[in-house]
Amino acid sequence: MAKTLPKRSENYSEWYNELIKRADLAENSAVRGCMVIKPYGFSIWEKMQRALDDMFKETGHVNAYFPLFIPKSFLSKEASHVEGFAKECAVVTHYRLKNDPNGGGVIVDPDAKLEEELIVRPTSETVIWSTYKNWIQSYRDLPLLINQWANVVRWEMRTRIFLRTTEFLWQEGHTAHATRNEALAETRQMLETYATFAQEWMAMPVLKGHKTANERFAGADDTLCIEAMMQDGKALQAGTSHFLGQNFAQAFDVKFQTKEGTLEYVWGTSWGASTRLMGALIMAHSDDDGLVLPPKLAPIQVVIIPIYRSDEQLAAIAEKVAELTKELKKLGISVKFDSSDANKPGWKFAEYELRGVPVRLAMGARDLENGTVEVARRDTKQKETVAIDGVVKYIADLLDDIQASIYQKAHTFRQENTHRVDDYTAFKQILDDKGGFILAHWDGTPETEERIKEETKATIRCIPFDAPHEEGRCILTGKPSSQRVVFARAY
Amino acid sequence: MAKTLPKRSENYSEWYNELIKRADLAENSAVRGCMVIKPYGFSIWEKMQRALDDMFKETGHVNAYFPLFIPKSFLSKEASHVEGFAKECAVVTHYRLKNDPNGGGVIVDPDAKLEEELIVRPTSETVIWSTYKNWIQSYRDLPLLINQWANVVRWEMRTRIFLRTTEFLWQEGHTAHATRNEALAETRQMLETYATFAQEWMAMPVLKGHKTANERFAGADDTLCIEAMMQDGKALQAGTSHFLGQNFAQAFDVKFQTKEGTLEYVWGTSWGASTRLMGALIMAHSDDDGLVLPPKLAPIQVVIIPIYRSDEQLAAIAEKVAELTKELKKLGISVKFDSSDANKPGWKFAEYELRGVPVRLAMGARDLENGTVEVARRDTKQKETVAIDGVVKYIADLLDDIQASIYQKAHTFRQENTHRVDDYTAFKQILDDKGGFILAHWDGTPETEERIKEETKATIRCIPFDAPHEEGRCILTGKPSSQRVVFARAY
Numbered sequence: 010m011a012k013t014l015p016k017r018s019e020n021y022s023e024w025y026n027e028l029i030k031r032a033d034l035a036e037n038s039a040v041r042g043c044m045v046i047k048p049y050g051f052s053i054w055e056k057m058q059r060a061l062d063d064m065f066k067e068t069g070h071v072n073a074y075f076p077l078f079i080p081k082s083f084l085s086k087e088a089s090h091v092e093g094f095a096k097e098c099a100v101v102t103h104y105r106l107k108n109d110p111n112g113g114g115v116i117v118d119p120d121a122k123l124e125e126e127l128i129v130r131p132t133s134e135t136v137i138w139s140t141y142k143n144w145i146q147s148y149r150d151l152p153l154l155i156n157q158w159a160n161v162v163r164w165e166m167r168t169r170i171f172l173r174t175t176e177f178l179w180q181e182g183h184t185a186h187a188t189r190n191e192a193l194a195e196t197r198q199m200l201e202t203y204a205t206f207a208q209e210w211m212a213m214p215v216l217k218g219h220k221t222a223n224e225r226f227a228g229a230d231d232t233l234c235i236e237a238m239m240q241d242g243k244a245l246q247a248g249t250s251h252f253l254g255q256n257f258a259q260a261f262d263v264k265f266q267t268k269e270g271t272l273e274y275v276w277g278t279s280w281g282a283s284t285r286l287m288g289a290l291i292m293a294h295s296d297d298d299g300l301v302l303p304p305k306l307a308p309i310q311v312v313i314i315p316i317y318r319s320d321e322q323l324a325a326i327a328e329k330v331a332e333l334t335k336e337l338k339k340l341g342i343s344v345k346f347d348s349s350d351a352n353k354p355g356w357k358f359a360e361y362e363l364r365g366v367p368v369r370l371a372m373g374a375r376d377l378e379n380g381t382v383e384v385a386r387r388d389t390k391q392k393e394t395v396a397i398d399g400v401v402k403y404i405a406d407l408l409d410d411i412q413a414s415i416y417q418k419a420h421t422f423r424q425e426n427t428h429r430v431d432d433y434t435a436f437k438q439i440l441d442d443k444g445g446f447i448l449a450h451w452d453g454t455p456e457t458e459e460r461i462k463e464e465t466k467a468t469i470r471c472i473p474f475d476a477p478h479e480e481g482r483c484i485l486t487g488k489p490s491s492q493r494v495v496f497a498r499a500y
Numbered sequence: 501m502a503k504t505l506p507k508r509s510e511n512y513s514e515w516y517n518e519l520i521k522r523a524d525l526a527e528n529s530a531v532r533g534c535m536v537i538k539p540y541g542f543s544i545w546e547k548m549q550r551a552l553d554d555m556f557k558e559t560g561h562v563n564a565y566f567p568l569f570i571p572k573s574f575l576s577k578e579a580s581h582v583e584g585f586a587k588e589c590a591v592v593t594h595y596r597l598k599n600d601p602n603g604g605g606v607i608v609d610p611d612a613k614l615e616e617e618l619i620v621r622p623t624s625e626t627v628i629w630s631t632y633k634n635w636i637q638s639y640r641d642l643p644l645l646i647n648q649w650a651n652v653v654r655w656e657m658r659t660r661i662f663l664r665t666t667e668f669l670w671q672e673g674h675t676a677h678a679t680r681n682e683a684l685a686e687t688r689q690m691l692e693t694y695a696t697f698a699q700e701w702m703a704m705p706v707l708k709g710h711k712t713a714n715e716r717f718a719g720a721d722d723t724l725c726i727e728a729m730m731q732d733g734k735a736l737q738a739g740t741s742h743f744l745g746q747n748f749a750q751a752f753d754v755k756f757q758t759k760e761g762t763l764e765y766v767w768g769t770s771w772g773a774s775t776r777l778m779g780a781l782i783m784a785h786s787d788d789d790g791l792v793l794p795p796k797l798a799p800i801q802v803v804i805i806p807i808y809r810s811d812e813q814l815a816a817i818a819e820k821v822a823e824l825t826k827e828l829k830k831l832g833i834s835v836k837f838d839s840s841d842a843n844k845p846g847w848k849f850a851e852y853e854l855r856g857v858p859v860r861l862a863m864g865a866r867d868l869e870n871g872t873v874e875v876a877r878r879d880t881k882q883k884e885t886v887a888i889d890g891v892v893k894y895i896a897d898l899l900d901d902i903q904a905s906i907y908q909k910a911h912t913f914r915q916e917n918t919h920r921v922d923d924y925t926a927f928k929q930i931l932d933d934k935g936g937f938i939l940a941h942w943d944g945t946p947e948t949e950e951r952i953k954e955e956t957k958a959t960i961r962c963i964p965f966d967a968p969h970e971e972g973r974c975i976l977t978g979k980p981s982s983q984r985v986v987f988a989r990a991y
Contacts, residue, residue, distance in 0.1 A: 038631065039574070040618065043567035045631055048646060051564045073542045076534035077620075077651055077667050078590075081597070083530070085606045095597035099569075100608050101620065102593045104655040106572070106586035115576045117591050117617055126608055127531065129568075129592065129620070140529065140536055149842070155539060160568055160651065164595040176568050351640070 014363075016297050021241045025292060029170055032300050032364050034287070042168035042175030049364065050287065052308035054178070057286060058158065060210050060305075061180060064202050070154045070182060075136050077160075078127040083135040087260040090134065093227020097164040099129040099175075129162040134228060134253070134279055137183045138261040145185060145275055147266045152195070153185040171288035172245075172500050179283035185258075185275045187265065192276035196252040199280040200233040203248030211286070212303035212416040213237050213293045214423055215247060216446075216495060218471030223455050226279075230254035236470040236495065238423045239292040242444025244470045244497035247289050253277035288500070294388075294415050300365025301388050303415050304408040311337060311404060312366045313346045314357050316373035323348060326372050329397070333370075333382075336401045342408065362387060367411050368404060388415055429493070433484050436496070437465055446470070446497050450490035452483035461485055461496070470495045505854075507788050512732045516783060520661055523791050523855050525778070533659035533666030540855065541778065543799035545669070548777060549649065551701050551796075552671060555693050561645045561673060566627050568651075569618035574626040578751040581625065584718020588655040590620040590666075620653040625719060625744070625770055628674045629752040636676060636766055638757045643686070644676040662779035663736075663991050670774035676749075676766045678756065683767035687743040690771040691724040694739030702777070703794035703907040704728050704784045705914055706738060707937075707986060709962030714946050717770075721745035727961040727986065729914045730783040733935025735961045735988035738780050744768035779991070785879075785906050791856025792879050794906050795899040802828060802895060803857045804837045805848050807864035814839060817863050820888070824861075824873075827892045833899065853878060858902050859895055879906055920984070924975050927987070931956055937988050941981035943974035952976055958987045 014031065015023040029035055034050030037043075046054065062072070078101065085091045105121035108114075130136065137155075144150060158180045165173050182199060186192040200217060207215045215235035225232045229251035237247050255274040258264070263275045294301040304310050313333070315326040327348060334344045345366075347357055354371065361369055371383040382400055385392040388411050395403050426445030430436045436447060451457060451469065461484075462468050476492045483490050505522065506514040520526055525541030528534075537545060553563070569592065576582045596612035599605075621627065628646075635641060649671045656664050673690060677683040691708060698706045706726035716723045720742035728738050746765040749755070754766045785792040795801050804824070806817040818839060825835045836857075838848055845862065852860055862874040873891055876883040879902050886894050917936030921927045927938060942948060942960065952975075953959050967983045974981050 036634075038567045038627070040567045040569045040571060040627075043569060045567065046565040048562035048564045052562065054565075055563065071539035071543065072546065073539045074537040074545075074669065076529045076531045076536065077653065078531045078534060080531060081606060081608075084597075091597075091606055095606055098595070098597060099592045099618070100594040100597065101590045102608065103591040104589070106575075106582075106589060106591065106619075115572060115582055115586055117572075117593065127590070128597075136529070136531070143527075162568065178565065 014297055014299065017240060024297070025288075026170065028291060028295060028299060028363075034291070035170055037170060040175075042165060044170055044174050044176075046178075046284070049308065053290070053302070053306055054284060054287060056306045056308065057206075057210070058180075061202075061206055061282065062156075062158075064206060065156050065180075065182065068154075068198060068202065070156045070184075072157060073155050074157055074159070075133050075140065077130055079130050079133075079136045081126045081128055083139055084128055086135060087228045087256055090228035090257075090260075094131045094163075097166075098131050099162045099164055101127040101129065130159070131161055131163045132279075132281070133157065133159070133161075133181055134183065134257050135261075138257040138263060138277070141183075141185055141275070142261050142263045145263055145265050148187050148268055151185060151187045151265060151275065152191060154182075154195075155184065156180055156182040169288075169500075171291070172285055174284075177284045179281050181279060181281045184278045185263070186278070187267070187273075187276070189254075189276050192254075192278050193252055196231070196233060196250045196278045196280070199278070200235065200248070200250040203250065203280070203282055204235050206282075207235055207237065207247055207289075208416065210303065210305050211290055211293070212305075212412055212419065213247070213289060214416065214420045216471055216473055218473040218476075218495070220249070220471060221455070221458055221469045221494075223458055224468065226251045228253060228256055229279075230256065234471055236497075236499075237289055237293060238419075238426060238446060238497075239289070239500065240422070241292075242426050242497075244446065244495075244499040245285075245289050245292070246470070246499065247286060248280070248282040250280035251278060253279060293419055295365065298359075299363030301415065302365035302367060304367045304412050307365065307367050308343065309345045309361075309364075309366050310342050310408060311344045311368045311370060312357075312361045313344065313370040313372065314354055314361075315346075315348050316354050316371055318374070322374045325374075325377055329377060330372065333397070333400070337404065340401070340405055342405065368407055370404075386411055388418070431481065431484065436467075436484055440465055440467055440498060444498060446495050448493040449484045449496055450481035450492075451494050452486050452488035452490055457483060457485050466498050467496045468499055470497050470499060505788055505790065508731060515788070516779075517661065519782060519786060519790060519854075525782070526661055528661060531666075533656060535661050535665050535667075537669075537775070540799065544781070544793070544797055545775060545778060547797045547799065548697075548701070549671075552693075552697055552773065553647075553649075555697060556647050556671075556673065559645075559689060559693065561647045561675075563648060564646050565648055565650070566624050566631065568621055570621050570624075570627045572617045572619055574630055575619055577626060578719045578747055581719035581748075581751075585622045585654075589622050590653045590655060592618040592620065621650070622652055622654045623770075623772070624648065624650070624652075624672055625674065625748050625768075626752070629748040629754060629768070632674075632676055632766070633752050633754045636754055636756050639678050639759055642676060642678045642756060642766065643682060645673075645686075646675065647671055647673040660779075660991075662782070663776055665775075668775045670772050673769070673771045675769045676754070677769070678758070678764075678767070680745075680767050683745075683769050684743055687722070687724060687741045687769045687771070690769070691726065691739070691741040694741065694771075694773055695726050697773075698726055698728065698738055698780075699907065701794065701796050702781055702784070703796075703903055703910065704738070704780060705907065705911045707962055707964055709964040709967075709986070711740070711962060712946070712949055712960045712985075714949055715959065717742045719744060719747055720770075721747065725962055727988075728780055728784060729910075729917060729937060729988075730780070730991065731913065732783075733917050733988075735937065735986075735990040736776075736780050736783070737961070737990065738777060739771070739773040741771035742769060744770060784910055786856065789850075790854030792906065793856035793858060795858045795903050798856065798858050799834065800836045800852075800855075800857050801833050801899060802835045802859045802861060803848075803852045804835065804861040804863065805845055805852075806837075806839050807845050807862055809865070813865045816865075816868055820868060821863065824888070824892070828895065831892070831896055833896065859898055861895075877902055879909070922972065922975065927958075927975055928956055931958055931989060935989060937961070937986050939984040940975045940987055941972035941983075942985050943977050943979035943981055948974060948976050952987070957989050959990055961986045961988050961990060
């Protein structure tokens with residue numbers, strides 16, 4: 010039987026790392042900060058990809074592919090963009106290795122130095138806008154609604170598997186529009202798409218809002234975000250959508266002829282979500298026994314484990330299971346029958362709990378006699394003995410129920426850990442004692458935000474879209490404020 | 501109306517380049533040798549990916565993801581592997597840019613030099629086998645059947661869009677087995693998978709066989725390949741499957757405990773297909789009017805174009821088209837109704853021919869009266885007026901017929917351009933006059949192969965699996981040979 014995991018209450022960080030390892034999701038590679046996503050982890054990511062990709066296509070977007078490499082000069086064209094990304098990028102300087110004439114093995118060939126260094130893309134605005142320049146002449150070429158699935162590299166000094174890795178997988182949407190309003194609407198639409206995905210697929214409630222100027226994407230006029238609460242009370246940014254104004258159009262001279270015949274700069278947006286969502290998914294729902302996966306993203310939704318003493322018993326169970334599996338698959342439910350004799354049922358129970366399979370069926374000789382099966386749900390660990398007749402419908406409903414329950418549980422947790430605070434001492438106290446989200450007044454200046462961050466490690470996660478107008482005073486400076494913002498310590 | 505394409509008979513290479521550009525498939529990027537795959541081209545690639553991925557999963561494979569970067573020392577561990585790839589790789593030497601203190605803009609920060617250089621993966625055997633070492637201890641861990649979809653970089657000196665680009669997209673399977681025979685069977689199985697895909701999806705006949713030692717993958721004991729014939733008579737390698745023996749297991753010390761308790765090296769395979777297939781697809785079927793796509797890979801299978809003089813006529817046609825579209829979509833057929841008034845019907849006809857849409861319907865006022873529709877097939881350009889009643893079935897059958905006809909046409913072309921030759925002068929003559937595949941005897945030595953290549957630019961494309969035993973004499977040296985091999989000039 011597998012060793013138990015560290016407990017969340019004792020060492021949340023260790024619990025996270027061990028869970029990822031033991032549930033076979035991913036591991037650190039030999040290359041600093043780069044991860045290997047293992048098959049089980051990747052199959053969850055594939056489900057996320059498929060769902061997001063379908064949503065992008067439903068909203069009129071198409072996929073394309075742009076180069077991995079960005080000429081150094083491109084990165085420099087948008088001033089705040091290069092400021093934001095130059096400090097953390099992988100630079101290709103040579104294009105060949107050779108045998109060391111002095112016998113030192115294989116070395117970089119000094120004769121194969123590039124005239125201009127290439128940056129491994131940390132994000133693709135520059136290479137894409139340099140391309141859009143050739144694609145856009147007239148208003149008829151707009152809007153351009155393109156997404157790409159790709160790997161990107163940011164040379165992070167402190168890495169954390171799934172949450173902050175040197176290389177990660179993501180999608181990045183890059184759109185071009187004729188008007189400011191259209192671009193603003195697109196920025197908002199894609200943020201809503203991420204929110205829908207987080208809530209309906211990941212079963213993870215999110216707050217939606219604007220980032221402050223300090224936390225904005227380098228090169229954007231506005232950054233919208235969704236923020237989720239993890240079980241340790243910390244916030245996690247789960248997707249961002251940027252209104253780029255005309256910044257990249259100006260940097261790359263992308264103009265279009267309007268219907269009226271004038272020449273204007275194009276308006277842009279970009280938006281992305283990454284394998285970071287895997288970290289969010291794990292930390293939002295899982296428990297001390299392992300993963301808890303929402304059924305919609307579980308690679309295996311139902312596992313069936315036979316309890317038998319003889320080959321005859323196993324054969325009889327297998328026959329019944331085959332019928333059941335057929336019916337479940339008709340409803341699009343994925344099923345695994347684990348009849349291997351390498352491990353005992355108890356070991357299997359623990360293993361599939363660790364892997365977060367939402368529903369487990371156990372069937373033994375007595376069940377066959379009685380026409381029953383034991384059904385256990387992963388999220389609450391409740392077990393019930395159910396008649397085989399009608400169990401298919403029971404399971405389909407149960408999967409829906411689990412999806413909803415996991416969401417509700419996370420939502421309740423967030424409510425319980427969201428605090429309205431008007432006093433800076435209490436603010437610091439709550440951060441240290443309980444964590445969670447703090448709704449507080451802020452005077453709107455970067456300086457105040459910076460000082461609160463330095464003193465408490467809390468940042469403004471977002472200025473919520475739907476925050477009510479409320480007169481108040483900044484928690485630090487006492488200056489007037491007209492709405493609360495969301496503070497938290499964050500991943 | 502769009503300009504006409506260059507003719508294949510006059511300038512095949514220009515025709516290829518122009519077609520890719522005009523059909524909006526891809527373009528060269530600002531980064532030397534790297535391409536941008538445009539939305540229409542990418543949607544074809546997505547269909548290829550989906551079909552291949554399903555086939556891999558049906559044969560028991562799972563997807564995973566391994567790092568983009570490979571430490572230089574890893575590449576060196578397998579001697580012939582590094583020999584094959586060191587000359588063409590992108591090398592990351594630094595991890596940061598900074599502002600030039602002398603005002604020269606953004607420069608590479610000399611303080612951010614990596615201790616060990618990183619290679620952008622040209623293929624992933626080394627990084628994957630270094631990982632497998634930790635995943636494999638016992639025979640119970642085998643076989644390991646993993647695939648990854650990824651971008652790779654090979655610093656090619658002469659690039660050609662889709663066919664040979666610095667960065668390309670591909671899938672690479674990497675499997676590990678307990679026995680030599682299992683690994684051999686896997687190597688063969690995956691080659692057969694590629695052949696099935698080429699023939700059933702791409703409608704492209706392929707020869708299957710072994711590469712000669714000269715043409716083998718760097719690090720393999722045997723390379724199997726599929727070879728297709730392009731319309732200019734040149735060969736194109738469309739997929740390879742490598743039997744790696746124990747080479748990478750030895751290089752990375754990957755051993756497993758057998759059932760009997762002994763410790764043995766693991767046996768490996770790897771296999772890949774890339775965006776090169778896009779080039780093959782284009783060159784196998786397309787004509788002087790544009791793309792010809794097999795229906796199974798066409799992003800739009802049916803385009804419907806209204807012919808109208810008034811808004812009332814258009815409305816009446818649109819109503820009929822809506823019914824028809826609904827019925828076609830029920831059968832999984834993708835349909836586009838192009839009712840835009842920006843272009844005339846004639847322009848649209850040419851445009852969708854250029855893009856290779858397999859079936860075009862044209863519907864006018866008279867058709868509505870008569871209950872008919874004009875159906876045109878892209879491959880043969882035949883048109884027919886068909887009764888609306890029953891047209892759905894007619895179109896479904898027509899798509900099947902086009903898929904089969906395109907294959908048959910390519911197959912006939914290959915037969916007509918395959919020559920049995922026993923004389924070296926005739927061999928050279930045929931290569932220069934007609935091209936195509938030449939079945940000839942070869943004495944089995946790398947030296948002879950090399951000399952023929954130097955003198956004629958023809959290489960041995962493969963030693964076919966199913967070549968009959970036949971006594972003969974080498975076309976160059978006159979030495980004895982027991983089977984013919986396939987020579988051709990190749991992409």
